Amino acid sequence: MSIAESSNVPGGGALGVSAEGVSRRFGTVHAVEHIDFHAPAGKVTALIGPNGAGKTTLLLMLASLLRPDSGTIRIDGLDPLRDSAAVRLRIGWMPDTLGVWESLTAREILVQMAHFYRLPQAGIGQRVDELLELVRLDALADQPARVLSRGQQQRLSLARALIHDPSVLLLDEPASGLDPGSRVELRNLLRSLAGAGKAVVVSSHVLSELDEIADGAVFVNQGRTVKQQTLEEAARQGRRYAITALDNQALAVKLGELGLEYRVEAGLRPSVTLLLTHDDGAAALLRELVTAGIGVVSFAPAAGALEETYMNLETERR
C-alpha cells in the first residue's frame, strides 16, 4: 500500500473501508437503509446482526458488486464506482455462499484467480503454494474441490480472497462450518492480517468468536446501523457473570449479605447470574466469596461482551 497514493484522493485518504449513508433496496424491501460503517486499516471490525439484517447486502456493496442507491463508499479512499479496477485489487472478498468450481483442484482454483487478477506469471506458483500451506490445504491441493469438506472449502475460499494480497478483507461468515481447531487458526490468521495493516471486516453470528478477534463491532438490524462500539466500550458496559457453587444456598445467602442483585438461573446445573460493571468488581467478588468459605466451582462471564450488547439490542427492539 502506498499511503501517498491514497492521501491525494479526496476524502482525506483514510485507509480502510468507509461507508456513509449507504442505502439499497430490492423492489420494496429496504435491505440497507442509511448505514454508516467504518473499518479502519489494521483493525478487525465485526459486522453483527440477526439474519436478514442487511449484513450481506452491505458487504456486497463494500465489495463493489452491488451499487448503492444512495450514499458513498470508499475503499482506501477510492470510489468503487470510478476506480473499479484499483478498488478490486485492494479488496479480498469471501462470500457466504462458497462458490467453488467443483471440478477444479484447490491449486487450479488459486492459479485461475491469480490469472484473473493479472498477477505476474513468475510468482504465481510460489504464492499459491504459500496460501495452500497457510490454510492447511497443501495435502489436498490436487484433489478436486468437490471432495473437500465444507470447512475445507471455506478455507479454500479464504485463500482465494487472499491471492492478490488485498489491503481490505471482507469476510462473510468466515467461521461457519469450521471445526474448533480451524476457528482458532482463522482467529490467529485474521489477527495477523490486521497486524500487517489490512482492514478486516468479518460478519458473523458467532459472537463469542468475535470477542476474541474483533477490535470493534458494528451492529446492524433491519438495514440500519444500530450501534458502533469498540470492544473496550463493550467490556465497559458491564457483563453478566454466572457463578456456581457446591452449596448454592450458601452462595445466595452471601450474595444477599453483600447486597448484590442476582438472578437464579434455571439450567442443567443450578447457578446464579449477576451483572458486574467491571473486571475489578468481579475479582473482588470472587475473593470475597472464596474467603467466606463458599466452594465456588465456576465463576465466568455468562456471555461475551459483544453478545451482551447484541442481546441488549434485541431486548430493546421488542
Added chain:
Amino acid sequence: MSNVTEAVPSPGPQGSPAGPRGTTGGWNAVVGYLRGIRDVVVLEMKQRLRSRGWYIMLGIWFVVIAVVTWLTWLAWNATMEARRSVTAMSPQDGAGSMIFEVVLAFVLLFALLVAPALSAHAIDGDRAGGTLAILQITLLTPGQILWGKFCAGWLAALAFLATSAPFLVFGMFQGGLTVGHVVVSLVMLAVELAVVCGIGVGISALAGRPLFSIVVTYLAVAALVVGSLISFGLGSQLAQGTVLANTPQARSVLYAPAQPNQQGQPTEPVQPGYTCGGPLVEHPALRTERVAWMLALNPYVVVADAIPYPDRSGSAFYSAGMIESISQGARSALAGPDHTYLCANGVPQPQYLKQTTPLWPLGLGLQLVLTGLLMWLGWRSLRTPAGRLPRGTRIA
C-alpha cells in the same frame, strides 16, 4: 499460520500489471483484454472437459449421426436398385449429394438441439452456484466474462461439429461433390452454432434461473427454425399485392438465342415455352419480397443458400437436391412476383434464379443482430456494481 502475507512479494496495487489502461498503449490493452477472455475460456473448458455428461453427449451424437448416414446410404442404394430394375438408366449423380444433404440437415438439427444446452446455463448456472460473483470481483470485465463464456460454449459445440465432419466427407466421397461443399457447409454450421451459442449465453446472462434460460433458448431456436417458416407463411398471406403482367403465349420454338433488340441492347434470356403479349394488367400476387427476411432468419435457409451449386439456367432438365431446392425457393421469395410471376411487366421471367441474389447474407446479418442484441443485454446485466438484479436472484 500467520506471517506469510508479509513474506510474499506483494503483487499489490503499485506493482500491478493491471495499472491504469492507456498508459502502456492501446495494443497492450487489447492483449490484456484477450488474455482475460482466454483465462475465462481455460476455466470453462477445464470444467467442461471434466464432466462426464459432455463425453456421453458427444458419443450419442456420433452414434446417431453414424446411424443416420448408414440408413441414408442403405435407402439410397435400395432406391437405385429399384430404379435400375425398372429402367436401364442409372443416374450416377445424387448419391453423394443425397447422403451429404441428409447428414448436413441432421447435423444442423442436432447442432441446434445441442448448442443451447452447451451455452444456456453458462452464466446463470454460475450465478446459482455462487461462482459468477467470484469472477466479477476480480479484474475481469463483464465483456471478458461474456466473451469467455461464449467462446467456451462455442468451442464445445465445435467439438460436436468436428465429430460429424467425417460423415460429411463420406457423403462427399460418394460422388458429385467437392471439398468446397464440405468446407462451406462446415463453416456455415460453425457460424450457426456461434449464433445459437451467442443467443444462449446472452439469455443466460439475463435470466435468473438455469432452467428458465435453457427453455427460453430452446424457444428462441425453435422460433428461428419453425417460427420463421410460420411467420413467413402467414406474413406472405398478409402481403397481398398486385403485379403488372400480361399474358403468356405458348411458343413452338423451345429456345430462342439471345438477340440484340432495336435499341441495341441484349434481350432478357428467354425461357423456353412462352412469350409475353397483350396489355399489362394488374394481377393479384403475394409480395413475398416484403416478408422474405423472416424466411432468411431460418438457419436451414442460411446454410442451404450459402452452399454453392452449379448454375442450371441453361439446362432444361436437372434433378435438384434438397439444399438447392431450399435455396431456390428462398431466393424466389426474396425476388418477389416482379421477378417470378409469368410475364411480370411484360417480360418472360426466368424460372430459375441465378446465384446473383443470395439470401443468406441477409439472414445471417439478421441472426447476428439478434445475437448481438442479446449479448449486449447480457453484458449490461453483468456490469458491476450492479444496479438492477434479475428478478429473484441473489448476487452471491
